Amino acid sequence: MELPELDVFTQYVSYEAWENGNRISAGTVIFSYPKYFRYEDPQLTCQIDGNYITVSSPVYAKSVEILNRQEDLVLSDNYFDLNGDSRTVEILRGKPEEIRLRSVWDIR
16 A cells, blocks of 8 residues: 555554454554654653552553563553554563553653
8 A cells, every 4th residue: 555645743543453252453653763653752651550550641652561670560561552542451470569651752
């Protein structure tokens, strides 16, 4: 597919693969070097509900990471992208104490 009108510094493509009604894969692709892409502040927030953490962002967030104080959290998904939406992951090991969220925007 050609995307001749795409602004490689501000636009990206998001994809999902589904099988039998279940999402089995998802991700995003940018078309420039990451250091040149104009990421917006994702304003990441989270809610903890038992063994689940839901992370939200009003804008595109690349490679979201969830850390705790001990940096020993094991989650059902360690890195993921958000498209101005939310994602819920399960805590498999570790305690959700002093949660820190970051994405590519924080590392640039």
